[in-house]
Amino acid sequence: KNEVEQSPQNLTAQEGEFITINCSYSVGISALHWLQQHPGGGIVSLFMLSSGKKKHGRLIATINIQEKHSSLHITASHPRDSAVYICAVRSWEYGNKLVFGAGTILRVKS
């Protein structure tokens, strides 16, 4: 079992839909990151969370430390949101290194 599990693995949505990507982890963490990898391969850091909720534009990230779960929401999705979204946690159980989920491949159709 992976320490960081993402769901779904693949997601296809229509433009305008509200999208949720989930990340569950089984280790103790000091922070959780959401990363976005564009189809061309470029990787962007979207959020770093240690508690609560953050919002950047149409993107919202939440984390529940007690439940060991985080969600990434995209409101009013657009084809340019099509990318791979990766959850990563910094875990003290692993010498404070980053542990990565497998990623969620999102495709938004117009």
Place this chain on the structure above:
Amino acid sequence: EADIYQTPRYLVIGTGKKITLECSQTMGHDKMYWYQQDPGMELHLIHYSYGVNSTEKGDLSSESTVSRIRTEHFPLTLESARPSHTSQYLCASSDDGRAFFGQGTRLTVV
């Protein structure tokens, strides 16, 4: 399993020394990246490469330099280390499917 390796994992070095952080991947990916992360902060892209002999600076200004002479190798060099360079350095590579990250190098300059 991802085949991307960083060495060393941990490095403590004196001010003024020249250091090279190694990153190698055996997946044949054209795209490679270096990220810097200070404790409790987000990941910041400092360098990227889209292929042999192609390197670009990322979003965060860095005094480091990189080279890409071979597809599988993307070393990062600090000509004269300073305490302000103390950080974690994370290497990644990607194809058009997903990104793979190395274990990271934790650098301390004293």
